[in-house]
Amino acid sequence: xxxxxxxxxxxxxxxxxxxxxxxxxxxxxxxxxxxxxxxxxxxxxxxxxxxxxxxxxxxxxxxxxxxxxxxxxxxxxxxx
Numbered sequence: 737x738x739x740x741x742x743x744x745x746x747x748x749x750x751x752x753x754x755x756x757x758x759x760x761x762x763x764x765x766x767x768x769x770x771x772x773x774x775x776x777x778x779x780x781x782x783x784x785x786x787x788x789x790x791x792x793x794x795x796x797x798x799x800x801x802x803x804x805x806x807x808x809x810x811x812x813x814x815x816x
Contacts, residue, residue, distance in 0.1 A: 747773050753800040754778055758793060765789045766796065769810060777805025783813050 754771045761767060766789065769782040778801055784790055790810045798806055
């Protein structure tokens with residue numbers, strides 16, 4: 737799926753690399769995170785059950801996106 741907010745080929749590649757990094761994770765919650773691009777950088781959205789997962793998603797993506805700004809908007813919702 738091509739993100740409508742992606743403006744350049746380089747930005748498109750960055751988003752794809754970020755999505756692939758999360759997709760390779762053995763943790764199912766990582767594969768549910770949404771990666772988007774906007775005018776300020778790469779944005780992570782979604783919901784996880786642990787703060788650790790929020791941090792992990794951020795670090796998995798950070799390794800792939802080089803110097804692009806990263807905004808982590810993942811919510812931690814403790815599921816009972």
